[in-house]
Amino acid sequence: MTQQSPGGAQSDTPGFGPDLVEVFGPSQQDGGPELIQLLTPEGERVHHHEFDQDFSAEELRGFYRDMVLTRRIDTEATALQRHGELGIWAQLLGQEAAQIGAGRALRPQDYVFPTYREHGVAWCRGVDPLRLLGLFRGVDQGGWDPAANNFALYTIVIGAQTLHATGYAMGVQRDGDVGTGDPDRDTAVVAHFGDGASSQGDVNEAFIFAASYNAPVVFFCQNNQWAISEPIERQSRIPLYQRALGFGFPGVRVDGNDVLATYAVTKAALQRARDGQGPTLVEAYTYRMGAHTTTDDPTRYRLSNDVESWKLKDPIARVEVYLRRNGLADDDFLASIQAEADELGHTLREGCKSMPDPQALSMFDHVYAEETDELRAQREGYAAYLETFEGSH
Amino acid sequence: MATQKITLAKGLNMGLRKAMEDDPKVLLMGEDVGKLGGVFRITDGLQKDFGEDRVIDSPLAESGIVGTAVGMAMRGYRPVVEIQFDGFVYPAYDQIVCQVAKIHFRSQGRVKMPMVIRIPFGGGIGAVEHHSESPEAQFAHTPGLKVVACSNPVDGYWMMQQAIACDDPVIFLEPKRQYHADKAELDESATPEPLFTSRIVRAGTDLTLLAYGPTVKTAMKAAEAAATEGRSIEVIDLRTLSPLDMAPVLDSVRRTGRAVVTHEAHVNLGLGAELSARITEECFYSLEAPVLRVGGFDTPYPPSRIEEDFLPDLDRVLDAVDRSWEF
Numbered sequence: 001m002t003q004q005s006p007g008g009a010q011s012d013t014p015g016f017g018p019d020l021v022e023v024f025g026p027s028q029q030d031g032g033p034e035l036i037q038l039l040t041p042e043g044e045r046v047h048h049h050e051f052d053q054d055f056s057a058e059e060l061r062g063f064y065r066d067m068v069l070t071r072r073i074d075t076e077a078t079a080l081q082r083h084g085e086l087g088i089w090a091q092l093l094g095q096e097a098a099q100i101g102a103g104r105a106l107r108p109q110d111y112v113f114p115t116y117r118e119h120g121v122a123w124c125r126g127v128d129p130l131r132l133l134g135l136f137r138g139v140d141q142g143g144w145d146p147a148a149n150n151f152a153l154y155t156i157v158i159g160a161q162t163l164h165a166t167g168y169a170m171g172v173q174r175d176g177d178v179g180t181g182d183p184d185r186d187t188a189v190v191a192h193f194g195d196g197a198s199s200q201g202d203v204n205e206a207f208i209f210a211a212s213y214n215a216p217v218v219f220f221c222q223n224n225q226w227a228i229s230e231p232i233e234r235q236s237r238i239p240l241y242q243r244a245l246g247f248g249f250p251g252v253r254v255d256g257n258d259v260l261a262t263y264a265v266t267k268a269a270l271q272r273a274r275d276g277q278g279p280t281l282v283e284a285y286t287y288r289m290g291a292h293t294t295t296d297d298p299t300r301y302r303l304s305n306d307v308e309s310w311k312l313k314d315p316i317a318r319v320e321v322y323l324r325r326n327g328l329a330d331d332d333f334l335a336s337i338q339a340e341a342d343e344l345g346h347t348l349r350e351g352c353k354s355m356p357d358p359q360a361l362s363m364f365d366h367v368y369a370e371e372t373d374e375l376r377a378q379r380e381g382y383a384a385y386l387e388t389f390e391g392s393h
Numbered sequence: 394m395a396t397q398k399i400t401l402a403k404g405l406n407m408g409l410r411k412a413m414e415d416d417p418k419v420l421l422m423g424e425d426v427g428k429l430g431g432v433f434r435i436t437d438g439l440q441k442d443f444g445e446d447r448v449i450d451s452p453l454a455e456s457g458i459v460g461t462a463v464g465m466a467m468r469g470y471r472p473v474v475e476i477q478f479d480g481f482v483y484p485a486y487d488q489i490v491c492q493v494a495k496i497h498f499r500s501q502g503r504v505k506m507p508m509v510i511r512i513p514f515g516g517g518i519g520a521v522e523h524h525s526e527s528p529e530a531q532f533a534h535t536p537g538l539k540v541v542a543c544s545n546p547v548d549g550y551w552m553m554q555q556a557i558a559c560d561d562p563v564i565f566l567e568p569k570r571q572y573h574a575d576k577a578e579l580d581e582s583a584t585p586e587p588l589f590t591s592r593i594v595r596a597g598t599d600l601t602l603l604a605y606g607p608t609v610k611t612a613m614k615a616a617e618a619a620a621t622e623g624r625s626i627e628v629i630d631l632r633t634l635s636p637l638d639m640a641p642v643l644d645s646v647r648r649t650g651r652a653v654v655t656h657e658a659h660v661n662l663g664l665g666a667e668l669s670a671r672i673t674e675e676c677f678y679s680l681e682a683p684v685l686r687v688g689g690f691d692t693p694y695p696p697s698r699i700e701e702d703f704l705p706d707l708d709r710v711l712d713a714v715d716r717s718w719e720f
Contacts, residue, residue, distance in 0.1 A: 113464075141499040152467070153500055157491050163457055164492070167464020167472075174420075174446055174470070201484075205457035212452055366502040367536050369560035372589070372636035 031285040038260040041313040043321030067096040070120040072341035094289030097315030101262025113165035116154040125151040159200030165191035169215035179276030186274035196227025207247040216273035224288035229301040241283035256284030257315040402572040404546035408553030422449040423475030455485035480523025494537030513569035527658035533635040540635040542566040544609035546577040551585035568607035591638040597627035600651040605631040615710040650681035660688040682720035
């Protein structure tokens, strides 16, 4: 596939340096030659000169289990939305490897700032998946304690959390928890965002602040090719990972459907941050197999052929092939994971349906740490009003 | 203990210094707040004494300043950020309204957001566009934020420390016209009033005049002038705009039967509208006249050569006082 020069100008235009296509190359449907990969879609282990590493059978089986269970959380939640138990759900289908790779590369002291789609990272951090559903059911706006798992609440305004991550990382620096050489102390922060968010001012400001202060933050962009209906071409004329160079820190593109490569690359970027070498942009090149959310209809804007071609790059299938071919997992193991997934699905289903609605008066709670008399009076007024409807609440 | 005469700029500077001495988690961040000491010199000398890690010169990006301060607060710091001028706060508006204001609520109280956002506000300094605005209503309208405005050097000193000690995010409005204007006697051994309280700054019996920030001085002058005509005006410095401290206001209006509100912000849906509504709801049978408002007109802030016509001044306040007796 060829692409026109983005500027439309001939390369002999004087004064502006080389043509952009010469610098960045034509756009690549397959992620291009810069794509870091350790496990091909066919399940072949390949090697990379920088990010190669050995994985134990236990680690590989662990990745497989994480991805299968994460996918089950996603399909279960999607079904719960269809049954009217959730108002909406943001699906992660197809992005399991990117999230599990990024999530398992973390150390306990690291801190994660997610979007609203990081169900797999939440899983790795030990957040009860049932707690993820509250936001989408409408019973809360984030039901877990961020400090319990170093996993911030989901952020819905696109890209806002990248600044929070950068500021948190600046706090880490001020606490002296960078570059001490103590593996249990040195701390990295991860800012998750997507290809759509890469256009936001906040993301670009986060890049600038992180670069300026050399903050220990990893910008982890899941480029799933679509921001609702808008393709990546609407957000960027160059591969996203190359944007980092303009901000003064390294960027890499990893196969986001390859859990091994995502893990290895994120681990290296996190260590770089912990060592005090500053920010890194990791572009996990993946594909949003499902809709943006359960309210979206992707058949209106994208070709089923594209979806079919990405199905062949499924993140779970390639690990299963590798495990089987190398005798690292047998039918019993795979069946046990399926059984565990079924059990998880059941737990989520029942837990979601029995999740109680909050009390009306709870809306007055926690508006402030130090409640105001004004708000207290409003609460009391509404409580008294409700009292006039005997037995109706 | 000895007292000293200080300006508002000095009071704020001393308040920041004291807060930083008392709590190592207090950080300052903003554009030019370090070496330069801020364009108004409010942070003068602080970077020299507390270092670049605690007094942080930021890139020129307001959303970035507030957004990173959110992350610092989540890490346990108490960031105090300076927005260089009122008209530059809008790039940070999303972070302030969607994040700073809501994180405590969203997290069901698990994540506190002890942040102070300092904004020099108001006009009268002959500045170019975007340097003379009064955006307080936009923040007072946002649940989760607290909004205060200081009017004098002594309040600047105490209110700054109290705002920093508050576990909620505080929009801290500083009347830039007053920074270097008048001096007042500060006694650091005194016990300050609580932050979210209004104060009667001149007692009177015939009319209640409500003001905050830069208009307190105007209101005091108006009360003096009115006294020569035999009218006794009570002036209240609101100090807190969200929450409002209505008790002293209502008590006063019940005694005087008349109220005028003055602020530099546009009259339409300004603080005066809210005050008028609350006074009417609570003091309906005490009122001799409707609550009247004197503020900036509902125009964009005009070129500075005609800003004195936009800003409420002594005569326009007195005109409203006169009109109160026309009912």
